Amino acid sequence: MQIESVPPHRHLPPLVKLALELGPLVLFFLGNAYSEKFGVAPDQKLFVATGLFIAATVAALAVHYVMVRRLPIMPLVSGVVVVVFGGLTLALQDKTFIMVKPTIVNALFGTVLLGGLLFGRSLLSVVLDSMFSLTEEGWRKLTFRWGVFFFVLAALNEIVWRTQTEDFWVNFKVFGIMPITVLFALAQTPLLTRYERKSPQPEA
Numbered sequence: 001m002q003i004e005s006v007p008p009h010r011h012l013p014p015l016v017k018l019a020l021e022l023g024p025l026v027l028f029f030l031g032n033a034y035s036e037k038f039g040v041a042p043d044q045k046l047f048v049a050t051g052l053f054i055a056a057t058v059a060a061l062a063v064h065y066v067m068v069r070r071l072p073i074m075p076l077v078s079g080v081v082v083v084v085f086g087g088l089t090l091a092l093q094d095k096t097f098i099m100v101k102p103t104i105v106n107a108l109f110g111t112v113l114l115g116g117l118l119f120g121r122s123l124l125s126v127v128l129d130s131m132f133s134l135t136e137e138g139w140r141k142l143t144f145r146w147g148v149f150f151f152v153l154a155a156l157n158e159i160v161w162r163t164q165t166e167d168f169w170v171n172f173k174v175f176g177i178m179p180i181t182v183l184f185a186l187a188q189t190p191l192l193t194r195y196e197r198k199s200p201q202p203e204a
Helices: 014-038 042-068 073-092 096-118 124-128 136-163 166-175 177-187 189-194
Strands: none
Touching (some): 014 073, 014 166, 136 166, 136 189
Protein backbone atom coordinates (compact mmCIF):
# COMPACT_ATOMS: atom_id res chain seq x y z
CA MET A 1 0.00 0.00 0.00
CA GLN A 2 1.38 3.36 -1.00
CA ILE A 3 1.36 6.05 1.65
CA GLU A 4 0.87 9.59 0.35
CA SER A 5 3.15 12.16 1.88
CA VAL A 6 1.57 15.21 3.50
CA PRO A 7 2.31 18.30 1.41
CA PRO A 8 4.24 20.99 3.28
CA HIS A 9 2.51 24.20 4.23
CA ARG A 10 2.78 26.91 1.66
CA HIS A 11 3.95 30.31 2.87
CA LEU A 12 3.28 33.78 1.54
CA PRO A 13 6.17 35.78 0.10
CA PRO A 14 7.38 38.21 2.81
CA LEU A 15 6.31 41.34 0.92
CA VAL A 16 2.84 39.93 0.24
CA LYS A 17 2.46 38.95 3.90
CA LEU A 18 3.53 42.45 4.99
CA ALA A 19 1.09 44.07 2.56
CA LEU A 20 -1.81 41.93 3.80
CA GLU A 21 -1.01 42.74 7.42
CA LEU A 22 -0.43 46.47 6.98
CA GLY A 23 -2.95 47.15 4.20
CA PRO A 24 -6.03 47.31 6.44
CA LEU A 25 -4.23 49.58 8.93
CA VAL A 26 -3.11 51.91 6.14
CA LEU A 27 -6.67 52.18 4.80
CA PHE A 28 -7.92 52.80 8.34
CA PHE A 29 -5.47 55.69 8.69
CA LEU A 30 -6.26 57.12 5.24
CA GLY A 31 -10.00 56.90 5.82
CA ASN A 32 -9.69 58.84 9.06
CA ALA A 33 -7.19 61.36 7.69
CA TYR A 34 -8.78 62.23 4.34
CA SER A 35 -12.49 61.41 4.43
CA GLU A 36 -13.30 65.06 5.23
CA LYS A 37 -12.01 65.97 1.76
CA PHE A 38 -14.90 63.92 0.36
CA GLY A 39 -17.56 65.70 2.37
CA VAL A 40 -17.57 63.52 5.48
CA ALA A 41 -18.32 65.38 8.70
CA PRO A 42 -15.42 65.49 11.20
CA ASP A 43 -17.37 63.50 13.78
CA GLN A 44 -18.12 60.77 11.21
CA LYS A 45 -14.68 60.13 9.74
CA LEU A 46 -13.78 57.42 12.28
CA PHE A 47 -16.90 55.52 11.21
CA VAL A 48 -15.79 55.72 7.58
CA ALA A 49 -12.32 54.51 8.58
CA THR A 50 -13.87 51.65 10.54
CA GLY A 51 -15.90 50.53 7.52
CA LEU A 52 -12.77 50.52 5.37
CA PHE A 53 -10.90 48.65 8.10
CA ILE A 54 -13.51 45.90 8.23
CA ALA A 55 -13.67 45.50 4.44
CA ALA A 56 -9.88 45.50 4.05
CA THR A 57 -9.41 43.01 6.90
CA VAL A 58 -11.90 40.55 5.40
CA ALA A 59 -10.32 41.00 1.95
CA ALA A 60 -6.81 40.42 3.34
CA LEU A 61 -7.89 37.19 5.06
CA ALA A 62 -9.62 36.02 1.88
CA VAL A 63 -6.52 36.67 -0.23
CA HIS A 64 -4.36 34.88 2.33
CA TYR A 65 -6.62 31.83 2.23
CA VAL A 66 -6.78 31.74 -1.56
CA MET A 67 -2.99 31.86 -1.81
CA VAL A 68 -2.04 29.27 0.84
CA ARG A 69 -5.34 27.48 1.62
CA ARG A 70 -5.14 28.19 5.34
CA LEU A 71 -5.46 31.12 7.72
CA PRO A 72 -2.89 32.17 10.34
CA ILE A 73 -4.20 31.97 13.90
CA MET A 74 -3.38 35.45 15.19
CA PRO A 75 -4.55 37.45 12.13
CA LEU A 76 -7.72 35.32 12.06
CA VAL A 77 -8.55 36.04 15.70
CA SER A 78 -7.74 39.73 15.22
CA GLY A 79 -9.87 39.80 12.07
CA VAL A 80 -12.88 38.29 13.85
CA VAL A 81 -12.60 40.92 16.60
CA VAL A 82 -12.30 43.68 13.97
CA VAL A 83 -15.50 42.51 12.28
CA VAL A 84 -17.40 42.12 15.56
CA PHE A 85 -16.29 45.32 17.28
CA GLY A 86 -16.15 47.31 14.05
CA GLY A 87 -19.66 46.12 13.25
CA LEU A 88 -20.88 47.20 16.67
CA THR A 89 -19.20 50.58 16.14
CA LEU A 90 -21.13 51.12 12.92
CA ALA A 91 -24.43 49.58 14.04
CA LEU A 92 -24.60 51.49 17.33
CA GLN A 93 -22.68 54.55 16.12
CA ASP A 94 -20.42 54.23 19.14
CA LYS A 95 -16.69 54.73 18.58
CA THR A 96 -15.80 53.11 21.89
CA PHE A 97 -16.06 49.62 20.38
CA ILE A 98 -13.38 50.12 17.71
CA MET A 99 -11.17 51.95 20.20
CA VAL A 100 -11.18 49.08 22.71
CA LYS A 101 -10.61 46.47 19.97
CA PRO A 102 -6.78 46.55 20.35
CA THR A 103 -7.21 46.20 24.12
CA ILE A 104 -9.43 43.14 23.70
CA VAL A 105 -7.18 41.48 21.11
CA ASN A 106 -3.92 42.04 22.99
CA ALA A 107 -5.39 41.05 26.35
CA LEU A 108 -6.81 37.91 24.72
CA PHE A 109 -3.43 36.94 23.23
CA GLY A 110 -1.69 37.67 26.53
CA THR A 111 -4.20 35.60 28.48
CA VAL A 112 -3.92 32.64 26.10
CA LEU A 113 -0.11 32.65 26.14
CA LEU A 114 0.35 33.08 29.88
CA GLY A 115 -2.58 30.78 30.63
CA GLY A 116 -1.01 28.11 28.44
CA LEU A 117 2.20 28.36 30.46
CA LEU A 118 0.24 27.68 33.66
CA PHE A 119 -0.80 24.37 32.13
CA GLY A 120 2.69 23.60 30.87
CA ARG A 121 2.06 24.56 27.24
CA SER A 122 4.16 27.05 25.28
CA LEU A 123 1.43 27.96 22.83
CA LEU A 124 3.61 30.46 20.98
CA SER A 125 5.40 27.50 19.47
CA VAL A 126 2.15 26.52 17.73
CA VAL A 127 2.09 29.90 15.98
CA LEU A 128 5.81 30.33 15.28
CA ASP A 129 7.08 26.76 15.02
CA SER A 130 7.58 27.07 11.27
CA MET A 131 9.73 30.18 11.78
CA PHE A 132 11.98 29.16 14.69
CA SER A 133 13.35 25.97 16.15
CA LEU A 134 13.87 26.45 19.88
CA THR A 135 14.37 24.26 22.91
CA GLU A 136 11.44 23.83 25.32
CA GLU A 137 13.01 26.31 27.74
CA GLY A 138 13.45 28.80 24.90
CA TRP A 139 9.78 28.52 23.91
CA ARG A 140 8.69 28.96 27.54
CA LYS A 141 10.74 32.12 28.00
CA LEU A 142 9.72 33.57 24.63
CA THR A 143 6.06 32.79 25.30
CA PHE A 144 6.22 34.48 28.71
CA ARG A 145 7.82 37.59 27.27
CA TRP A 146 5.27 37.91 24.47
CA GLY A 147 2.41 37.25 26.87
CA VAL A 148 3.52 40.11 29.13
CA PHE A 149 4.17 42.32 26.10
CA PHE A 150 0.61 41.84 24.83
CA PHE A 151 -0.72 43.03 28.18
CA VAL A 152 1.56 46.08 27.96
CA LEU A 153 0.10 46.89 24.53
CA ALA A 154 -3.41 46.49 25.92
CA ALA A 155 -2.61 48.91 28.75
CA LEU A 156 -1.04 51.42 26.35
CA ASN A 157 -4.11 51.38 24.14
CA GLU A 158 -6.36 52.00 27.13
CA ILE A 159 -4.24 54.95 28.25
CA VAL A 160 -4.11 56.52 24.79
CA TRP A 161 -7.75 56.24 23.75
CA ARG A 162 -9.00 57.40 27.15
CA THR A 163 -6.69 60.43 27.42
CA GLN A 164 -6.00 61.58 23.85
CA THR A 165 -7.95 62.76 20.83
CA GLU A 166 -9.38 60.41 18.19
CA ASP A 167 -6.77 61.47 15.64
CA PHE A 168 -3.94 60.89 18.10
CA TRP A 169 -5.29 57.42 18.88
CA VAL A 170 -5.52 56.53 15.17
CA ASN A 171 -1.94 57.70 14.60
CA PHE A 172 -0.77 55.72 17.63
CA LYS A 173 -2.59 52.61 16.44
CA VAL A 174 -0.99 52.82 12.97
CA PHE A 175 2.41 54.38 13.63
CA GLY A 176 3.00 53.58 17.29
CA ILE A 177 2.02 49.98 17.98
CA MET A 178 3.76 48.51 14.92
CA PRO A 179 7.22 50.08 15.57
CA ILE A 180 6.97 49.16 19.27
CA THR A 181 6.17 45.56 18.32
CA VAL A 182 9.00 45.38 15.79
CA LEU A 183 11.50 46.75 18.32
CA PHE A 184 10.31 44.24 20.92
CA ALA A 185 10.62 41.38 18.43
CA LEU A 186 14.15 42.44 17.51
CA ALA A 187 15.04 42.63 21.20
CA GLN A 188 14.29 38.89 21.44
CA THR A 189 17.13 38.02 19.05
CA PRO A 190 19.61 37.11 21.82
CA LEU A 191 17.06 34.71 23.33
CA LEU A 192 16.39 33.12 19.94
CA THR A 193 20.11 32.65 19.40
CA ARG A 194 20.78 31.29 22.90
CA TYR A 195 17.99 28.69 22.82
CA GLU A 196 18.12 27.69 19.18
CA ARG A 197 17.71 23.96 18.78
CA LYS A 198 20.86 22.64 17.19
CA SER A 199 20.60 20.17 14.35
CA PRO A 200 22.41 16.88 15.07
CA GLN A 201 25.80 16.70 13.39
CA PRO A 202 26.21 13.80 10.96
CA GLU A 203 28.69 11.18 12.07
CA ALA A 204 31.95 11.10 10.16
